[in-house]
Amino acid sequence: MLTPVTDTDGAPFWQYAARGELRVQACGDCGELRFPPRPCCPHCRSFAAEWRAVSGRGRVWSYVVPHPPLLPGYAEQAPYNVVVVELEEAPRIRLVGNVVASAGAPLDSVDPARLRIGARVRVVFSGGLPQWVPA
Amino acid sequence: MSLTAGSAGIKDAVAIVGIGQTAFARNLAEDERTLACRAVLAALDDAGIAPGEVDALASYTMEETDEVELAKAVGFGDLTFFSKVGYGGGGSCATVAHLAGAIASGQATVGVAWRSRKRGSGPRPWTNTAVQLPTPAQWTRPFGLLRPVDEIAMLARRYMHEYGVSRDHLFNVALACRNRANQNPAAVMYERPLTREMYMTSRWISEPLCLYDNCLETDGALACVVVGKERARDCARTPVYVHAAAQGLPAQHHGMVNYWNDDPLTGPAWTAARHLWKHADFTPQDVDVAQIYDAFSALVPLSLEGYGFCARGEGGAFTEQGALEIGGRLPLNTGGGGLSEAYVHGFNLINEGVKQLRGTSTAQVPGAATCLVTAGEGVPTSALLLRS
Numbered sequence: 001m002l003t004p005v006t007d008t009d010g011a012p013f014w015q016y017a018a019r020g021e022l023r024v025q026a027c028g029d030c031g032e033l034r035f036p037p038r039p040c041c042p043h044c045r046s047f048a049a050e051w052r053a054v055s056g057r058g059r060v061w062s063y064v065v066p067h068p069p070l071l072p073g074y075a076e077q078a079p080y081n082v083v084v085v086e087l088e089e090a091p092r093i094r095l096v097g098n099v100v101a102s103a104g105a106p107l108d109s110v111d112p113a114r115l116r117i118g119a120r121v122r123v124v125f126s127g128g129l130p131q132w133v134p135a
Numbered sequence: 136m137s138l139t140a141g142s143a144g145i146k147d148a149v150a151i152v153g154i155g156q157t158a159f160a161r162n163l164a165e166d167e168r169t170l171a172c173r174a175v176l177a178a179l180d181d182a183g184i185a186p187g188e189v190d191a192l193a194s195y196t197m198e199e200t201d202e203v204e205l206a207k208a209v210g211f212g213d214l215t216f217f218s219k220v221g222y223g224g225g226g227s228c229a230t231v232a233h234l235a236g237a238i239a240s241g242q243a244t245v246g247v248a249w250r251s252r253k254r255g256s257g258p259r260p261w262t263n264t265a266v267q268l269p270t271p272a273q274w275t276r277p278f279g280l281l282r283p284v285d286e287i288a289m290l291a292r293r294y295m296h297e298y299g300v301s302r303d304h305l306f307n308v309a310l311a312c313r314n315r316a317n318q319n320p321a322a323v324m325y326e327r328p329l330t331r332e333m334y335m336t337s338r339w340i341s342e343p344l345c346l347y348d349n350c351l352e353t354d355g356a357l358a359c360v361v362v363g364k365e366r367a368r369d370c371a372r373t374p375v376y377v378h379a380a381a382q383g384l385p386a387q388h389h390g391m392v393n394y395w396n397d398d399p400l401t402g403p404a405w406t407a408a409r410h411l412w413k414h415a416d417f418t419p420q421d422v423d424v425a426q427i428y429d430a431f432s433a434l435v436p437l438s439l440e441g442y443g444f445c446a447r448g449e450g451g452a453f454t455e456q457g458a459l460e461i462g463g464r465l466p467l468n469t470g471g472g473g474l475s476e477a478y479v480h481g482f483n484l485i486n487e488g489v490k491q492l493r494g495t496s497t498a499q500v501p502g503a504a505t506c507l508v509t510a511g512e513g514v515p516t517s518a519l520l521l522r523s
């Protein structure tokens with residue numbers, strides 16, 4: 001399985017995720033959230049940033065169900081779901097992830113036929129990665 | 136006349152006067168460099184221009200045969216302009232656009248654009264996990280969003296959900312391309328008709344996209360030759376003029392995984408289109424035939440909206456009643472496109488546009504005088520309006 005290859009801007013997200021916290025980069029001056037993280041604020045050009053905790057509640061914005069050919073590790077779990085979740089407090093902040101039955105469950109632990117755009121989910125963490133469970 | 140703001144710019148200032156291509160197949164014996172040389176020499180031969188006259192080149196950043204190798208192999212003269220465009224298939228039309236700018240502004244006189252690729256027999260790019268850029272792959276790949284098809288399927292699902300676009304609409308795209316390939320002996324799918332039954336029962340690649348929503352995996356190379364309009368009049372072939380050209384990178388765009396801006400379903404096509412139509416003497420209603428980048432079927436209805444052939448959300452419905460077939464409102468990808476002729480990062484769409492405006496396509500639109508050619512949508516893109 002692939003682990004995140006992080007960069008300077010993204011590293012804090014993963015450090016918080018490893019502690020079970022979902023945080024999103026926000027401008028230190030105008031306060032606007034932004035994702036993916038980047039060096040400065042596209043709204044006010046400030047280089048000041050903070051990492052703001054979010055509720056971890058969201059809705060499925062879209063989803064796919066990949067089938068092989070896939071990389072090893074993923075192929076064994078296919079077909080599985082990949083979702084884009086829009087956060088409740090900031091619908092334009094959208095995170096890619098998987099809906100699983102419980103934290104640490106396999107990528108195919110939820111029947112894809114049960115997925116719906118708009119379905120409520122909440123974040124859980126496993127192995128440093130955020131995952132989503134039905135809320 | 137000087138080139139100042141508000142002037143005609145590159146409008147009709149240059150023309151494509153030569154096109155060339157190799158065979159298209161799953162497995163060609165020759166390597167990419169050899170195929171590149173063959174396609175470039177074929178295009179120059181078509182134009183009646185000697186390789187020693189070439190002074191400008193343009194290709195994709197993903198092109199493996201660089202300018203030095205090509206120039207010394209085929210015997211170009213001194214080069215004074217060479218350019219490579221990024222973002223995979225989004226750069227196809229921009230290669231011609233960069234040559235047009237260079238020639239119109241006096242940086243060069245004879246330009247060649249090309250693409251050579253052994254996608255059919257080489258490894259698929261997404262299987263290489265070592266060279267992935269950290270951004271944005273860190274936000275997608277660990278979760279199993281691995282391939283371009285997965286990334287586009289995510290947008291396709293949302294698009295289908297918001298606007299009632301159906302699998303039948305996507306089938307209309309795949310069918311139009313296949314029908315044209317069935318008329319084109321050079322197409323990989325020349326002898327392979329497609330039926331609705333085949334489409335609806337084919338295997339999934341990434342739901343909601345099935346096998347036939349995905350482009351081919353092809354070995355092949357193509358090239359074209361661009362010169363100024365005065366020189367074009369002396370060439371052997373009917374000149375095909377570059378009427379307008381644009382690249383497109385919208386504000387706050389995120390590349391193919393464009394999930395993070397306010398409106399992910401309006402992509403680079405909208406940006407390129409605004410520039411094209413601002414500089415064109417005609418409108419979308421005047422386009423006789425279109426070559427729209429089709430790495431995935433779902434890119435076509437999105438592009439139909441972006442380039443102004445229909446309103447927001449109507450791209451699916453636009454494909455109904457044979458609109459994309461010969462005789463329809465907008466004949467599409469008349470050589471078969473990436474879905475059914477060859478997938479060479481969209482360069483075959485440029486050459487097919489030239490064939491239509493020369494009147495030599497294997498699926499000729501009677502009297503075609505204007506053609507839109509587009510590059511990869513989703514990624515930062517480019518487009519050309521061609522006219523005869």
Ligand SMILES: [Zn+2]
Pocket residue numbers: 027028029030031032041042043044045046
């Ligand atoms: Zn700010």
